[in-house]
Amino acid sequence: MRIDIVTLFPGMVEPVLGASMLGRARARGLVDIRVLDLRDYAKGKHRIADDYQFGGGGGMVLKPEPLFAAVEALRTPGARVILLDPRGRTFTQKVAAELARETHLILLAGRYEGVDARVSERLVDDSISIGDYVLTGGELPALVVTDAVARLLPGVLGAEGATERESFASGLLEPPQYTRPEEFQGARVPAVLLSGDHARIARWRRVQALWLTWRTRPELLKSTGLTSDEQRLVERFERGETPEQIDASAH
Ligand SMILES: C[S@@+](CC[C@H](N)C(=O)[O-])C[C@H]1O[C@@H](n2cnc3c(N)ncnc32)[C@H](O)[C@@H]1O
Structure with a gap:
């Protein structure tokens, strides 16, 4: 281009x-x-x-x-x-x-x-x-x-697909990201990210992305086609449940 x-x-x-x-x-x-x-x-x-x-x-x-x-x-x-x-x-x-x-x-x-x-x-x-x-x-x-x-052009970012999970690409904001150290000033990286359980990590990221978008940019959810699972999660946020409570209730 x-x-x-x-x-x-x-x-x-x-x-x-x-x-x-x-x-x-x-x-x-x-x-x-x-x-x-x-x-x-x-x-x-x-x-x-x-x-x-x-x-x-x-x-x-x-x-x-x-x-x-x-x-x-x-x-x-x-x-x-x-x-x-x-x-x-x-x-x-x-x-x-x-x-x-x-x-x-x-x-x-x-x-x-x-x-x-x-x-x-x-x-x-x-x-x-x-x-x-x-x-x-x-x-x-x-x-x-x-x-x-x-940065959307092929090859510019290096790692293919790096833009897929980014804010707005899926209609949602990107979930939180962490790097080393595992603990910084008393704040620990969420244990799920260290678990190696890819399915659990994917679900955690989806819940977090949805939570962040619902809290800070709720208007984005109106133009995003939510799955019925995501719709149910939003209803749980609206009832006052946090992502941590939702994660705990799943295990
Ligand atoms: C001082 S601005 C002119 C503003 C104009 N008098 C108005 O009230 O709409 C000078 C130039 O800066 C650029 N510019 C300023 N703000 C912009 C924005 N939010 N988005 C895109 N271009 C902007 C445009 O090219 C514009 O012609």
């Missing part, structure tokens, strides 16, 4: 892309990520990419011409052009999985007061928001999208 990030501030984006998983994935050719300076597509001696907005109100807005020129230069057949925009549809794991099936993403990072509306009206296929808050620019959102999408 190829991902192009078009920005007025390439220096904000490049260092992140060179580090850790993304850096390794790029070096191994698993994903081709390019950072393009919007100013390179702006005309005139000063390569100005922003201007005052009509109607007053103060603040600068990105001009349409450089963004249209950038997309024209970068577009490949099948490319999906995305504007990062707080007014766009909300980015979720489901959207990340959808984008990971594309061959080429062109991500346009806005700045200042935003972007000339003709860009969202006539140039882009999609506008994406990373959440209900306003950042100073689209660079961090573009990195968020790039990271979440790239």
Whole structure:
């Protein structure tokens, strides 16, 4: 997959892309990520990419011409052009999985007061928001999208299937994880995880994932197809039982 990030501030984006998983994935050719300076597509001696907005109100807005020129230069057949925009549809794991099936993403990072509306009206296929808050620019959102999408590409994470149990993949949050030491400041790792009993561990993880989701993000359960067993567990939580009591009653 190829991902192009078009920005007025390439220096904000490049260092992140060179580090850790993304850096390794790029070096191994698993994903081709390019950072393009919007100013390179702006005309005139000063390569100005922003201007005052009509109607007053103060603040600068990105001009349409450089963004249209950038997309024209970068577009490949099948490319999906995305504007990062707080007014766009909300980015979720489901959207990340959808984008990971594309061959080429062109991500346009806005700045200042935003972007000339003709860009969202006539140039882009999609506008994406990373959440209900306003950042100073689209660079961090573009990195968020790039990271979440790239780690879903085959080979990027190394261990195959590592994303399956993760939060949101199954509609639930991921259950708690522990590593050594077995005891830390008096807190012990749950005995079941040390038991070697894979069926019991799998059940413990499922109960914990369900419990965590029910307690902190109950709205996720509405869009998750729960099995009748999981539905019964939720009813037990609602009656006040804890995962520990449920686990104890099973043995
Ligand atoms: C300061 S913001 C503009 C906000 C705009 N005036 C508004 O109220 O919707 C500048 C740029 O940052 C990016 N941005 C800010 N917050 C974002 C978010 N939550 N999701 C995606 N992009 C965001 C967009 O590219 C936006 O054009």
